[in-house]
C-alpha cells in the first residue's frame with residue numbers, strides 16, 4: 001500500500017543539524033549567496049528541502065524565514081517533502097487526453113497505488129500530472145525524470161515503470 005509522504009519525519013535518514021551545517025559550509029553559504037542557487041544546491045544534495053535546512057539557510061543568509069519559504073513555495077522546482085527516486089509525470093493536456101492519456105494515468109495510479117502528488121511507500125516513484133509536456137505530437141506522453149516516453153498506452157507505461165523499478169533495485 002502506498003502513502004502520501006507528508007512530512008520529513010517519514011524519511012528514515014534525515015540529515016542532522018551537523019550534517020546540514022557541514023553542507024552549508026561546503027557550499028560556502030553566506031549573506032552574499034544567491035538564495036535560489038543555494039536552495040537548488042541543497043535540494044540536489046538532500047533530495048528535498050527539509051525545514052531544518054531552510055532554517056539553517058536563513059541563519060547563514062540572514063534572511064527571514066518567511067522570505068525563504070516565499071521563494072520555496074513560489075517555484076515549483078523546490079520540494080519541502082521527500083520525493084521518490086523517480087518522478088513520473090503524466091500529461092493531462094488536451095492532445096494527450098484525446099489519445100488516451102487518461103487511461104494511461106489511471107493505469108499508472110493503479111499500478112503504483114498513489115494519486116497525483118503522492119509518493120509510493122517504497123520511495124521509488126512520485127507521481128505528478130502536467131497540463132502539457134510540450135511535445136503534443138508524441139501524445140499520449142509520460143515523462144520519467146528527464147526521459148520522454150511518447151505514444152503511450154497503459155501496457156507500455158506499466159512496462160516502463162517495471163523497468164525503472166527493476167533497474168533501481170539491481
Ligand code: FES
Pocket residue numbers: 091092093094095096097131132133134135136137139140141
Ligand atoms: S497535451 Fe500532452 S504533451 Fe501537450
